[in-house]
Amino acid sequence: MFRTGLRNLITDVAGLRVGNASAARLKSGVTTVLCDEPAVGGVQILGGAPGTRETDLLEPHNSIEAVHAVVLSGGSAFGLDAASGVQAALREKGIGVDVGGFRVPIVPAAILFDLRNGGDKDWGRYPPYRDLGYEAAQNAITDFPLGTVGAGTGALSSGLKGGLGSASTVLDNGVTIGALAAANPTGSVTIARTRYFWAAPFEIGDEFGGLGYPSPMPDDARRILLKYRDRRVGGTGEAGGNTTIAVIATDAVLTKAAAKRLAISAHDGFVRAIWPVHTPADGDLVFALATGKSGIELGADEAVDFFAAAGATMARAISRGIHAATPADGDLFPVWSSR
Numbered sequence: 473m474f475r476t477g478l479r480n481l482i483t484d485v486a487g488l489r490v491g492n493a494s495a496a497r498l499k500s501g502v503t504t505v506l507c508d509e510p511a512v513g514g515v516q517i518l519g520g521a522p523g524t525r526e527t528d529l530l531e532p533h534n535s536i537e538a539v540h541a542v543v544l545s546g547g548s549a550f551g552l553d554a555a556s557g558v559q560a561a562l563r564e565k566g567i568g569v570d571v572g573g574f575r576v577p578i579v580p581a582a583i584l585f586d587l588r589n590g591g592d593k594d595w596g597r598y599p600p601y602r603d604l605g606y607e608a609a610q611n612a613i614t615d616f617p618l619g620t621v622g623a624g625t626g627a628l629s630s631g632l633k634g635g636l637g638s639a640s641t642v643l644d645n646g647v648t649i650g651a652l653a654a655a656n657p658t659g660s661v662t663i664a665r666t667r668y669f670w671a672a673p674f675e676i677g678d679e680f681g682g683l684g685y686p687s688p689m690p691d692d693a694r695r696i697l698l699k700y701r702d703r704r705v706g707g708t709g710e711a712g713g714n715t716t717i718a719v720i721a722t723d724a725v726l727t728k729a730a731a732k733r734l735a736i737s738a739h740d741g742f743v744r745a746i747w748p749v750h751t752p753a754d755g756d757l758v759f760a761l762a763t764g765k766s767g768i769e770l771g772a773d774e775a776v777d778f779f780a781a782a783g784a785t786m787a788r789a790i791s792r793g794i795h796a797a798t799p800a801d802g803d804l805f806p807v808w809s810s811r
Contacts, residue, residue: 474781476676477640482789483614483652484640485721487511487763490652491612492622492636493604496800499591500546502554502604503622503636503654505719505761506562506563506612510538512762513580514731518739519715519756525552526580530542531758532729536706538579540567542759543581543605544623544717546655555581557605560713582649582757584656584715585624627656629746629794630697631665633807637793641785647768648726649781651738651789657756659713659748660697661794664690665809669795671745671787679788680795681808696748715755716742716790719780725769728764735760736780741786758786 477484487508494501525543529536543558545551559577568575580652587593608622618624619635627634633655640650646673655661662669668686671677675682699714720738734760742749742756750756770778797807 473796474641474676474784478627479615479640480640480679480786480795481616481638482567482640482652482721483502484720485648485650485763486723486765489612489614489720490498490616491608491610492616493607493611494621494625495600495604497589497592498600499589500586501622501624501625502601503544504605504608504612505542505652506541506609507539507761507763511542512728513539514728514735514760515540515757516732516739517757518750519754520752522755522757522759523549523552524581524757525555526578530580532732534740537728539578539580541577541721542761543579545581545583545601546623546626547599547601548583548587548588551583551601553601554605555579557602558609561606561609570747580759582716582717584623584627584654584717584755586656589628591626603706615639618792620798620800623654624793627807628699629655629657630660630699631674631805632667632794633797633803633805635793636798637789637791637796639782639785639788639792641775643781645768645774646731647722647766649785650721651718651786653695653709653716653718653789653793655716655790655793656714657716657746658699658751658753661791663747664695666690669746669791671791674744674784674787676787676788680791714753716746717757718762718786719759720786721761723763724764724778725764725767731762733762733779734782737782738786740783741790744783744787745790
């Protein structure tokens with residue numbers, strides 16, 4: 473019964489814009505979500521190898537109530553510099569918390585591992601992610617592309633290129649939920665090596681192919697296929713750096729505790745879209761943002777549908793990122809459309 477928003481993007485949530493910056497030679501990039509006004513924030517980390525900045529302040533028991541932007545970046549730990557670029561762009565515009573006459577933009581960030589993806593990482597003394605973050609903030613718009621762009625530029629999944637995906641859901645009460653994901657998991661988003669997505673039951677229309685599930689299911693559907701068991705990415709038989717990082721957002725009015733619950737629920741979408749997921753080698757993380765622009769507060773019955781929709785919307789966003797990936801020189805893996 474779910475329906476998409478006008479764009480089927482996270483920016484269907486009023487008060488949000490998304491900016492991307494990509495470096496083709498590097499095979500990496502940065503994505504930022506900018507809040508027109510400070511938004512209530514939350515976070516949930518379920519991967520075993522996260523890389524983050526300013527996530528502690530998002531816990532409900534800590535003082536900061538709202539954030540100005542969140543950042544998803546490639547580059548592993550080097551990519552944490554991207555938040556400094558976004559912060560600089562916001563400070564130039566006078567955006568931030570007033571602390572003793574100084575404006576301090578609150579910009580939590582997370583990174584994914586895309587170092588061994590065939591890109592040129594010989595960047596010299598300092599990595600380029602601060603500049604990419606600044607560029608992404610300047611590029612923030614409501615209609616943005618999916619696939620091989622921003623933090624999804626160099627993403628890989630098991631056997632396929634990863635990518636940046638997004639989706640939205642409008643509930644019967646008028647509340648909108650949007651998801652944004654840089655899908656770079658160690659596991660697979662498709663059933664075995666088929667074209668069929670694990671998230672098929674949650675698809676709206678043909679947003680990632682409209683294929684449904686295969687019938688019958690392949691005999692090897694339960695086989696664990698990991699990215700770094702593939703020799704094309706220097707596979708040794710052991711898991712390597714991975715991570716899917718994401719944002720779940722809504723225009724509903726939420727407390728900080730409810731925003732954390734929203735982030736927790738969105739992780740259900742990871743489980744529906746990726747097999748296996750939340751491994752010790754993944755840094756899987758979801759940021760939550762609540763702009764409150766609808767003015768709607770959720771009743772107890774509405775909350776059940778709301779949190780369920782968060783998981784479904786995230787599963788769709790992850791799948792759309794893989795579905796939209798495009799080929800580029802030096803790719804180690806093919807794109808979904810080649811299957």
